Amino acid sequence: MTTVTTKGGRKKEEGITWDVFAQGLWRDNPVLVMLLGLCPVLAVSNSAVNALAMGLATTFVLVSSGALVSLLRHLIPKQVRIATYIVIIATFVTIVDYLIQAISLDLYNALGAFIQLIVVNCIILGRAEAYASRNTLGRAVVNATGMGLGFTLALLALGSIREILGAGSLFGIDLFGKGFEPWVVMIMPPGGFIVLSLLLVAFNWINQRLGRQIEQSEGCGHGT
Template sequence: MSSAPSTALPAGEGLVAPAPSFSLAELGDDFRRGIWQENGVFKQMLGLCPALAVTTTAVNGLAMGLATLAVMIASSSSVSLFRNLIPANVRIPAFIVMIATFVTVVDLSMNAFAHELHKTLGLFIPLIVVNCIVLGRADAFASKRPLARAIADSVGVGVGFTLALVALGGVRELLGFGSLFGLSIFGASYPPFLIFVLPPGAFIALGLMLAAANHYGATAAKKVGN
């Protein structure tokens, strides 16, 4: 993505006519921020209920992440489009109705066209409605930004959420069953390490991954500091 020409302005002078209200570089930032810097699961610790509950395998994590991503793009876009028409004091119920609508659309479509996956994820698809990452981005970002920026942000945060779920599901599947995306990695003789597939394993795996991420972050920060 090429960044828009950034003309260095002399101090004290502002743009006379702000033709586009955002630049491509801004869109890139909106997208990138959600991937890691403000990652919903690893940095903000939001949306942990689906992150912990459905990540028994990498495939489940991927499916749940993509379903959430689809809901986020649709809800952030419509929130941004209607942002000037919805009075501030009823915005939350209005956003929730929008989100619930898109979640039901995803739920019905998955049931019709990805039936097996729908059976596996089951209850957790409707629960995307209460994923606070979705409402959070709608209210904190999309309701105050133009459409393009709202979409860039929702794609970034949604992809970040998906990556987090795939990573967590991958670690649990690898340690639990010795496979990744259903393909055997450690061979048939690998004894299943069940704790990682069971609910406690979700907490343990997430905790270890957070510790690793924080350690890496702290080390990197120290290097920059020197």
């Protein structure tokens, strides 16, 4: 979980600032900068609807587990904290799993095992360890919301691009009419890798133009 803490050196001011929220949106965007939780990002971004649902589900788990971890931060013994976080996260994921099943069975089938795999999404464990366990409830919730929204936005961008190119539609609405030949490979697994790769290039380019240098870490294999 060094991915987040190494970026530290930030002052430890209390209170909820815009920065606490905006951290996850752009500067430390979980997908585009920290490259965390790529498995669900690539797997369910074959359509905009799936991407949005996955993003919201992850945000819910992120916010609620962040809140609980922050509340319990003085009670959890240091030695077993990771195990405790995982059980807390797994509980909320089970809730989301049943919730989605109740709301829309089609969506549930489309997302498949990836709802349950939110448990091992490194963003959530990383945030619990690096942020929620050291900050007050308010800050933890605001930061988790920002991170969740950043994750959702990146996922939605990827899902929309892949759906437009691969199926010629957006949120299931046909965009180009009958003359359009869908670029089917884009909604298949290779398309996920390629579109995300191009998004990263675009993101780097924008940041370079803005004159900012962002250190991308590769995967959570280093930290978790």
